[in-house]
Amino acid sequence: AQSVTQPDIHITVSEGASLELRCNYSYGATPYLFWYVQSPGQGLQLLLKYFSGDTLVQGIKGFEAEFKRSQSSFNLRKPSVHWSDAAEYFCAVEGRGGSEKLVFGKGTKLTVNP
């Protein structure tokens, strides 16, 4: 069965510092990979996705993620964090077999200190 692991429940960084949020997945083949962000009381906004091709994916708000097949990872990065980036971040995968079900990680809460 598909599973997604986000090892860090909560991360705190200072504004302007770099950020990396980890995501590992378990799946028989390379799934579709997504990162979403959720502000309190809001729905989810898609930051970026990987379907195929270049393993370094650029997203919105200055985020990027790198797919590493050998490590079954899809870590999210941002070179300089802004206070408005404070939110919950979810990594998700979807199998390519047509099931169209997303499997989410448990999320990482990001706190940004001034």
Added chain:
Amino acid sequence: GAVVSQHPSWVICKSGTSVKIECRSLDFQATTMFWYRQFPKQSLMLMATSNEGSKATYEQGVEKDKFLINHASLTLSTLTVTSAHPEDSSFYICSAWGQPGDGYTFGSGTRLTVV
């Protein structure tokens, strides 16, 4: 890009009453929509897959008679929480699969409080 509109954004109801939540795809047709439930400080749990013109597919452990799903058109799916109880209080989010390559688009969620 694809937009999913979800209403209401919050609702308070009395125990024993029913509540309907709407999920609309704007500017695109969604033959499949998804309903999630999110408990505080937790991830999203898929409740059911809503299929236009056919019965919804419920995840294991989700009561289909409790959570009624109707997907009567290509742009609208509704979730009705019947005979709501305080333990049904939660954040409900819908999503739809948009155009190929768009991935999933999520509604803004509905905060349900049952008193």
